[in-house]
Amino acid sequence: MPRSKRSKLVSLTQVSKKTREHKNALIEEVQANADKYRYCWLFGVGSMRNTHLKTVRKLWKDSARIFFGRGAVMAKGIGTTPEEEHKPGLHKLAQLIKGQVGLLFTDSEPSEVTEWFDDFKQPEFARAGNIATRTVILPAGPVMQKHSDPPEPFPHNEDPQLRKLGLTTTMNRGVPTLHAPHKICEKGKPLTAEQAQLLKLIGERLAVFRVSLLARWDATTGGLVQMDPPADIPLEVEAADGEDDEEEADMSE
Structure with a gap:
C-alpha cells in the first residue's frame, strides 16, 4: 500500500538561514562599493513596500548600488569606529544607522540625487497602526x-x-x-x-511610499552632511534591526 503523503514529516531544520559566510560576503560587497563610488547616502523609507523598493533599484541599477537590510551588517561593513572604518569618515555614517534604513552608493551629483528622490512618491494602502492622513x-x-x-x-x-x-x-x-x-x-x-x-x-490609499535621504558621505573629503527627514511623511526608522529576513535578502540584489 502506498505511503500516505499526509503522514510526511517536514523538518524545520531544512529552512535556510543566513550564514556567517553570507553576512561576510555582504560586508565585503558594501566595502567594495564604498571603494567604487564617491558618495554614500543613508536613507529611510516611509510606508515600506518591497515592490516599490525594487522599482527604485531598477531605475538606479546603471548608476548606483542600493543596500537595504539589517543595519548591523551595513554598519559592520563601513565600520563603526575611527579604527574600524573602511574609509575616512565612514564611521560617522555608521553611527546613524538605526532601524529600517539603507545605503545608496553612487557617483551622481547630490543635486541630481535629491531632486530625483524628492519627486519619487508612490501612493500605498495604509497598515494598522498608521496615522490616518485624512478623514x-x-x-x-x-x-x-x-x-x-x-x-x-x-x-x-x-x-x-x-x-x-x-x-x-x-x-x-x-x-x-x-x-x-x-x-x-x-x-x-x-x-x-x-x-x-x-x-x-x-481602494483608499492613505499612505505614501517615499525614500527620504538622511545623510551623505563624500569619499573625496571624508565629510558627512546630515539632512532632516520630511515632517509630512513618517519614516519607518524605528523598527528593530533584522526583524524581517526578507529585507536582509534585499541587500544582495
Whole structure:
C-alpha cells in the first residue's frame, strides 16, 4: 500500500538561514562599493513596500548600488569606529544607522540625487497602526470600490466581509448598501486592523511610499552632511534591526 503523503514529516531544520559566510560576503560587497563610488547616502523609507523598493533599484541599477537590510551588517561593513572604518569618515555614517534604513552608493551629483528622490512618491494602502492622513466617510447608498474607473459597487458576496469590518449594510437589488454615512477613519488617529482592511477593500490609499535621504558621505573629503527627514511623511526608522529576513535578502540584489 502506498505511503500516505499526509503522514510526511517536514523538518524545520531544512529552512535556510543566513550564514556567517553570507553576512561576510555582504560586508565585503558594501566595502567594495564604498571603494567604487564617491558618495554614500543613508536613507529611510516611509510606508515600506518591497515592490516599490525594487522599482527604485531598477531605475538606479546603471548608476548606483542600493543596500537595504539589517543595519548591523551595513554598519559592520563601513565600520563603526575611527579604527574600524573602511574609509575616512565612514564611521560617522555608521553611527546613524538605526532601524529600517539603507545605503545608496553612487557617483551622481547630490543635486541630481535629491531632486530625483524628492519627486519619487508612490501612493500605498495604509497598515494598522498608521496615522490616518485624512478623514474618510462613506456616503449613504451603494458601497463603492475605487479599484476601477469609474468606481463600481461591491458584489453581493462581499457583504458578509463588509459587515465583519463594521459596516451596517443591507442588500438592495443585490448590492451592499448603507442607509446612513459611515466614517471609516478620522484624520490624525491611528488605524485599527479593521479600518486598514476596509480602506484597502474600497481602494483608499492613505499612505505614501517615499525614500527620504538622511545623510551623505563624500569619499573625496571624508565629510558627512546630515539632512532632516520630511515632517509630512513618517519614516519607518524605528523598527528593530533584522526583524524581517526578507529585507536582509534585499541587500544582495
